[in-house]
Amino acid sequence: MPTDALPWTPPANCSVQMLPAGRWWDAVQAPRALGEHALRLLGDATGAVIDDPRGKRLAWLIAPGASDPWDMTWLPGIELRGQATYVHVPAVEQTEGPGVHWRVPLAPGRYLTEPAYLLTVLQMATKAVQ
Template identity: 50%
Template structure:
């Protein structure tokens, strides 16, 4: 599910952290930017808030082993939340199929 979610936002994607041990990707978005997201449309996605702790790799960590930058920090670190939500919704639907009661 990761590749389309990384590619669909295009130039709107900021830095993305990857944990290769569990396959988790972490997009960095502004605090509160996901508050209006319909999480029913993203059944396999978790939004972590300001109180969550994530491991942040050094700026030059782009290969394993360990946590690394899947999309390295550039001039824009944060991902635009609207294209990210759309990309996650598309990739979750493609990977898991349509869900009963989900907003289409």
């Protein structure tokens, strides 16, 4: 996969690393059922997505600081990972489980998810799975 056009490339030749959020991206983590529904709603509008089967969650990458103004009271179970937090990030070639892997692989044109649209979709998915 050509990732040289990206501003950031995940680790290579390892299974998973803990990397700091807030520099190249922030992460929005959702419980699996909610995340699966949101992923279907996003369709081709999704950016890269990390799947953590053990933690039973999906994580979208968004621009650093983009979720700072979000009101999380409407999104139970959603966790934001920004400055001073870390995220399990799979190797660039890790696109299948059983461990942490790229559910939607990182690629030029498929890097960050548009945060306002992701927020709207997560709100819709939250209502649908309640």
